[in-house]
Amino acid sequence: VQGVDRSARLAEQLLLLARLDMHEKLSTAPLAPGSLAKHAVLANAGNLQQKNMRAMLDCDMQAKIDAEPVLIGILFDNLVDNAIKYGSEGGNIEIAVKRAHEPLDNRVVVTVRDDGPGVASADVARLTSRFFRATGNQATGSGLGLSIVARIAEHFGATVRFGPGLESRGLAVEVSFPASGAAPDERLKPAA
Numbered sequence: 001v002q003g004v005d006r007s008a009r010l011a012e013q014l015l016l017l018a019r020l021d022m023h024e025k026l027s028t029a030p031l032a033p034g035s036l037a038k039h040a041v042l043a044n045a046g047n048l049q050q051k052n053m054r055a056m057l058d059c060d061m062q063a064k065i066d067a068e069p070v071l072i073g074i075l076f077d078n079l080v081d082n083a084i085k086y087g088s089e090g091g092n093i094e095i096a097v098k099r100a101h102e103p104l105d106n107r108v109v110v111t112v113r114d115d116g117p118g119v120a121s122a123d124v125a126r127l128t129s130r131f132f133r134a135t136g137n138q139a140t141g142s143g144l145g146l147s148i149v150a151r152i153a154e155h156f157g158a159t160v161r162f163g164p165g166l167e168s169r170g171l172a173v174e175v176s177f178p179a180s181g182a183a184p185d186e187r188l189k190p191a192a
Contacts, residue, residue: 028066028156030180033076033110034059034097036069040076041095044084052090055080059097063108064180067156075152078145079112079173087114092166099179106179114170119162149175 034057041048041055048055065072076095083093093114100107146160153160158177165171 028068030064030066031069031072032061032064033067033072033108033177034061034063036073036076037080037095037097037110039073040080043077044080047081047084048093051084051087053084053087054092056092056094057096058094060099060108063097063099065108065156065177066180067177071152071155075149075175076110078149079110079175082145082173083112083114083116083171087116087170091115091170094166100176108177108179110175110177111172113165113172115166116170118165118170146173149173153177 037059038057041057044055080093080095083095087093091114093112096109096111096113098109098111100109150160153175156177158175161174161176163172163174
């Protein structure tokens with residue numbers, strides 16, 4: 001059953017990547033990513049419990065982005081799933097949705113951090129490559145999760161960055177979206 005579930009998930013992820021590669025234009029609407037973050041944590045509650053992990057949410061529920069809710073839900077699900085897979089047994093993950101700190105920066109920043117072993121600096125540049133899995137990792141997966149995150153982010157004018165996770169361990173994935181209603185020139189401005 002687990003093998004069939006993994007195969008079905010892989011097929012779904014490959015189909016999603018193919019649709020995103022075709023640059024299908026999707027309708028967007030203002031949405032609150034904080035509510036989708038909360039939903040992703042609830043959807044992954046069984047996996048959190050299985051690894052005896054705790055998820056902490058720190059979300060500005062007023063922050064809004066212009067996107068398609070199903071794809072942003074998939075983005076959050078992949079980020080939370082990765083943090084659980086690669087986080088430490090009995091550890092923590094943190095999911096944050098905040099408006100950018102700079103007064104002139106009209107962006108909403110999503111950050112998911114774990115306290116696992118992290119990723120070697122030589123592997124960071126390849127994290128969004130399809131089928132890439134960091135060396136020495138025992139977690140199951142296809143290596144498509146962060147590739148899908150990067151494609152969804154790109155589709156909605158967002159940028160993806162990586163950094164150290166909780167307490168300088170693990171990994172942090174930061175996705176910076178243009179805030180809802182951002183002017184076209186603000187959408188093209190890269191995150192600082």
